[in-house]
Amino acid sequence: MKQTPLGLTIDNAGLRYPNVNQAILDKLSMQIPAGQWTCLLGRSGSGKTSLLRYLAGLLDSNVEWQGNVICSDGLALQQRIAYMAQQDLLLPWLSVVDNVCLSYRFNKQKITPEVTEKALALLDQVGLLAVRHALPQTLSGGMRQRVALARTLMQDKPFILMDEPFSALDAVTRHKLQQLSYTLLKDKTVILITHDPQEAVRLAGRLYILTGRPAQAEHIALPISRPPRDIDADSALVQQRIFHLLEQDYA
Known part of the structure; x- marks a missing residue:
């Protein structure tokens, strides 16, 4: 039986590791649309993987968490996630x-x-x-x-969490696997961490950059074309803005 895609709301979230003075994430809010790919970018150490691992239930006893994670059907997120690592x-x-x-x-x-x-x-x-x-x-x-x-x-599972699964592949293999994954994961709700702005713009239905210390989520507008996108002039402009924001956050 075909499943109805589910969305996710992350509201005013904070994440801190014990015995660390500064939180990794603070006042972070995101809308994860049902049946689409949401891509997360950010500098190394911005908390992308920590967020994904928390959502997957892999950090429950090791971090201090604040905020709400709400599925669109009102049920718990646990047991409804598949995790694909790097x-x-x-x-x-x-x-x-x-x-x-x-x-x-x-x-x-x-x-x-x-x-x-x-x-x-x-x-x-x-x-x-x-x-x-x-x-x-x-x-x-x-x-x-x-x-x-x-x-x-x-x-x-209705939710698929992907932590840079294509990053170690050559360019052609990576492109083909992006296309294959997008096709086979249709109707799933996917959160993809990537360091590659081109990959993010190509695949995202929604795109966030984690910026600041502690990090918050900044929503980035995408071209009107549907993913997986060709890298045209509009896509290149979005990539340029992403690079600019990332460079600012490394400063």
Whole structure:
């Protein structure tokens, strides 16, 4: 059954690590539209990854948090997130198809023939059905990230958090994987961290830059064309503004 996309509101949020004088985030508010990609940029140390990891439930006992995180259906965010990290995090002793099914193993769910069939269908979608029995170390970087994408899709969560998953790839592979991810994650609500203004402008339905110390979120207007965008003159102007804001924040 097709899921109705869900949006997210982050309202007046603050995040501080214990025993650190200055908060990382303060008075941060963002609207994450349902069924779109929201891209986050910011200098190193601005709190992008900390925010994503908090939303994923990976920092609950390690940070002090203030503010509200509200799903558009009023239900809790927990258990409704899939997280795709910069590293593919494939287990080297498991085959490609077994890596795709990893969430079932972690949740101690039985891998039935139906589950395996779903995994194989996803590998077919990402163009890796022929290497389903291969070990990760035999694959290229781009192929490994496609396995990670299939594993993310296998979880079938409404919210997808992506922390620079394309950053280690060459330009052509990166462009192709952006397109593939955008196609396969349609109707999902995606938050993507990136250091690449071109990637952000290409993929974003909404775009924020985290600026300041502690950081707040500044909304950046995007071209009227729909993502994934061609990099035209309007897109180049937005990229130029992003670079200007980032340079100011590093000063």
